[in-house]
Amino acid sequence: MKKLGFVLIAGLILVMCAFVFAQEEATEAIAEPATMEGEAPALTAPGMGGGAPGLGLIKGKSTDTQTPRANNIEGAEILVESELLLADEGGKRTTTSDSAGNYEIGNLPPGEYAVTVSKKEYDPTTDYVTVTAGGESFHDVRLYKTDTVMSYFWKTGPIRWPLLLCSILGLTYIIERGISIYKLRPKIKVEQLVQRVTDSLRAGNVMEAVSICEEAGGPLANVVKAGLLRYSQRVIEEKSVSKDDITEAVDEAALIELPLYERNMVVLSTIYQISPMFGLLGTVSGMVRAFTVIALKGNGDPQLLAGGISEALLTTVIGLTIAIPVMVFYQFFMSVIDRQILEIQQVSTDIINTLVVERPSEK
Numbered sequence: 001m002k003k004l005g006f007v008l009i010a011g012l013i014l015v016m017c018a019f020v021f022a023q024e025e026a027t028e029a030i031a032e033p034a035t036m037e038g039e040a041p042a043l044t045a046p047g048m049g050g051g052a053p054g055l056g057l058i059k060g061k062s063t064d065t066q067t068p069r070a071n072n073i074e075g076a077e078i079l080v081e082s083e084l085l086l087a088d089e090g091g092k093r094t095t096t097s098d099s100a101g102n103y104e105i106g107n108l109p110p111g112e113y114a115v116t117v118s119k120k121e122y123d124p125t126t127d128y129v130t131v132t133a134g135g136e137s138f139h140d141v142r143l144y145k146t147d148t149v150m151s152y153f154w155k156t157g158p159i160r161w162p163l164l165l166c167s168i169l170g171l172t173y174i175i176e177r178g179i180s181i182y183k184l185r186p187k188i189k190v191e192q193l194v195q196r197v198t199d200s201l202r203a204g205n206v207m208e209a210v211s212i213c214e215e216a217g218g219p220l221a222n223v224v225k226a227g228l229l230r231y232s233q234r235v236i237e238e239k240s241v242s243k244d245d246i247t248e249a250v251d252e253a254a255l256i257e258l259p260l261y262e263r264n265m266v267v268l269s270t271i272y273q274i275s276p277m278f279g280l281l282g283t284v285s286g287m288v289r290a291f292t293v294i295a296l297k298g299n300g301d302p303q304l305l306a307g308g309i310s311e312a313l314l315t316t317v318i319g320l321t322i323a324i325p326v327m328v329f330y331q332f333f334m335s336v337i338d339r340q341i342l343e344i345q346q347v348s349t350d351i352i353n354t355l356v357v358e359r360p361s362e363k
């Protein structure tokens with residue numbers, strides 16, 4: 001089982017790395033320019049105003065507000081849509097922002113327009129702007145970088161490493177316990193196993209019952225086999241067979257077999273308990289850093305405080321995201337283990353009663 005755990009951990013690390021790279025590549029496909037290659041953007045020259053009389057324009061600036069100081073975004077695509085535009089334009093008109101982040105689209109009939117601003121690696125945003133005849137409508141846009149698995153990961157601070165370890169170990173041992181518990185089931189259905197063993201004992205064929213247990217395999221069959229072998233040994237030695245003697249053999253076998261069910265369950269129990277603690281620790285330390293920055297630079301910029309708090313709370317979210325599924329699987333595995341342990345106790349008791357109380361008279 002240890003080899004299985006190591007193989008699962010290595011496999012999960014490779015899968016997570018592949019998933020992260022896929023996320024990064026996916027962000028590069030966001031907000032591709034809508035203009036065809038070689039097509040000139042519909043950017044009016046500065047000073048043109050609204051163009052023809054009675055027409056207006058939309059102008060503004062695109063900036064990135066996820067940095068300490070707002071940076072101008074060059075090359076952002078601005079898409080203006082409205083039924084007021086000519087049919088040959090498809091009801092759309094596009095342009096791109098210049099090196100200073102400024103953009104301008106003129107010759108627009110008066111009315112309401114849907115303005116969508118997008119750029120690779122940023123979340124697109126759409127707002128509605130009203131254009132008046134001969135007027136200029138200003139529409140500044142703030143874009144936020146698209147969050148990926150890696151961006152969330154790096155926002156959590158140093159506590160990200162314990163959380164990453166908890167997530168890998170949790171998923172690894174969930175898979176390992178599921179496979180192991182499934183393999184511990186006997187190869188023969190429990191009802192059939194009990195029926196076949198009971199029929200063999202009532203026919204006075206103990207060794208046939210032992211062979212059936214060996215065929216079934218698993219802790220249940222091994223515990224029953226231990227009681228059968230003790231009974232057969234006493235018969236061969238021509239000694240009296242007591243219920244306590246067989247029960248002792250069954251209990252000794254159970255002490256060896258039952259820990260196979262509970263192996264590594266303590267790992268899952270520990271993970272779902274400490275993951276929220278790590279998340280809370282990251283939140284508290286992040287809040288301390290956020291308020292330290294406010295103390296040094298003042299609270300004139302609410303975004304500075306809000307950004308620090310959101311990143312701090314992210315560790316708690318990740319901690320709970322890890323802990324909840326691990327706890328659910330832990331409780332599920334424990335219910336399965338309890339049911340199988342109870343099954344072993346009931347079957348072994350039935351077999352003991354069959355051996356001692358209903359054994360053939362010639363024995």
